[in-house]
């Protein structure tokens with residue numbers, strides 16, 4: 001049985017950083033499921049521009065290989081926006097759900113896997129061994145995102161980032177299929193006032209309890 005850590009949470013909450021930290025500390029394989037949605041949004045925009053239809057996206061998703069996409073190109077604010085938009089298409093979620101579950105089936109890592117996204121603990125791996133739901137204040141998340149964008153030389157204001165995050169949160173939480181919600185058995189961690197090392201310590205002790213149990 002593969003040991004699974006599922007991490008869900010808001011955009012910019014620090015779930016990716018936490019997932020990487022867990023992967024390093026416990027030697028688990030890491031899967032960032034956001035790249036699937038981002039990659040598909042990127043290809044849809046590239047092929048059809050911003051007026052792509054749901055059918056356009058579904059067709060691309062059917063013969064989709066994330067390994068062929070340059071990871072640097074999927075981090076822009078426009079791709080972030082459309083990743084969340086296409087995430088509300090039920091057929092897209094169905095196709096990407098299969099890819100996410102295959103990651104576990106194909107994993108040869110005997111230690112375990114850590115997977116982050118929006119519906120990992122609720123839909124993709126509801127039987128995960130440990131689940132986390134990560135949040136942080138909108139102000140803190142905007143500051144982190146602004147920092148990411150400035151490292152990529154993307155010019156965007158603090159207010160624009162706040163607006164984008166609010167819209168994305170709303171879309172992710174309100175979609176009819178697999179909305180962003182904490183699983184009932186998830187450990188809630190608010191990272192507003194704690195740094196990444198402290199977050200990793202909190203999560204690690206809960207994982208160790210489960211591994212030892």
Ligand code: DC
Nearest residue numbers: 011033034037083084087117118119
């Ligand atoms: O985690 P991220 O910021 O890279 O995700 C980008 C968008 O992709 C997010 O706003 C919604 C969508 N997404 C999703 O719907 N389900 C996931 N498991 C991961 C991402």
